[in-house]
Amino acid sequence: MTALPAKTEKKLGLVIDLDTCVGCQACVTSCKEWNTGGYSAPLSDQNPYGADPHGTWLNRVHSYEVGDGADSQAVHFPRSCLHCEEPDCVTVCPTGASYKRAEDGIVLVNPDTCIGCKLCSWACPYGAREYDYKVGVMRKCTLCVDRIYNENLPEEDRIPACVRACPTGARHFGDIGDPDSDVSKLVAEREGYDLMPDMGYKPTNKYLPPRPKRKGDGAARNVLSETSQRSQTPGSAMDRLFAWADQQLSR
């Protein structure tokens, strides 16, 4: 059913720390690795060794430059399904293949009933859904529903593959609906936020902003430039000798 549950028992989701993400793409590849061998058909790639390779991936990491000049910084930005509370991707689905689970809030696509009309991907503002050109159905992050409840796996592996793979601990998994959970505390402490809150989709996943830069970061840059300036004006006899040698050799 594409009608949304009035309330979900849990709000399972991810908390992504933009301060510690280094953009290594480990979460991207581990996501692809797990889900291409998961419960459904493989996540296909098109023309993988040709001139225009592309394929279905459920997690992408962008890199943005934020701010100007000396104050600018690079922010690596992982982007996957946010498992929204009010997602239009579910309600627009004509077949009921897209649904939101009442028990944990995970948004899923049933690959056996999806007709591949792609309307859900049009309804998602976050670009979370990717069409599988080979299988002809829509794919999306499952929050590794086949890992998190899987008793065949050791307990430490019962978390989404992307969270397990992250080498810097920038991804956290848990119940964001429970105010006492570790992820909720983290969100409260670090002032986690929603993406595009004005869209009204009420995303479950939260993002933690980069921490403010320490004072003196800019000063370090000034020291560097001073050093380089000083080396241009010869000081000691040795410096002058090298400057003379440089001049002669540069002729």
Add this chain to the structure above:
Amino acid sequence: MHPAYSVIFFTTASGAGYGMLTLLALGILFGWFPRDMTFGLVTFGLALGLITAGLISSSAHLGRPERAWRAFSQWRTSWLSREGVMAVATYVPSGLLALSWIFAEEAGQTANGQEKFLSVFAIAGALVTLYCTGMIYASLRTIRHWNLGIVPINYVVFGLMTGAVLFSFILHLFGLRSDGYSWITAVLLATGLALKVIYWMNVDAAKPISTAEDATGLGHLGKVRQFEVAHTQKNFVMREMGYEIARKHVLRLRNLTYILAFGLPLAGTLLTILGGTVLSIFGTFFALVTIAIGIFVERWLFFAEAEHVVNVYYGAEAA
């Protein structure tokens, strides 16, 4: 948005089919033309044929067309499902009306009570289906070019307008010249033109839904620019939602739409009303040819011009 030919053909062909069906059923309801088997076969055949060809074409857009029947189930929330349900439901009154009108023994032009009843339902079904098609697009909050109240109205009027031009041509082929019908056609074309002008005024006035700063939540740190793309080649999201068309082409294509989809068909229709028999037939034919090209350009542009908000993650400053 990527303009898929299957969807362009579906919306334009089915639109004209439902428009023609509406005018045909109106004529039967009010007895505007005599009952004639050949005329009935051609007109109902054309209207229902266009609708069916469009619907088949739309399934070409699907990844798994063999599962298309599943799309009738979620009419409670999905406009696409509602459209599918209404499209199939409309076949019932229109099919029965066609059978009755074409094969009935009784001579004379007036419809019997049963046919009038079916006509009303065929008209209602056609108009509601067109409205549902428009709402598939208008209900998407992610695309400011589509998320407008005028969009479903345009789908209804453009369907009626193209159907009227086609029907007018068929009437003339059968020597059933009717200035009343031509006037209806002219009024629909003029209304369509006005609606398209208002639509583009709305589009140009619509503020972007989001910015790169808002979408990443990093605006408090400064301007957000794409530094490194997330993948080397375009992915599905960029192929489907990242379709871009240069601003100068948009303005040219808008003018072309005004001329081909509205201006020239209107001129042809006025020629039909004012001219003698030969000029009149030429006028309907001219209107038909120009609107066929014009409505294709209009629909292509409807998709190509539409910007999806997701592009703010892919380097667009705002969308």
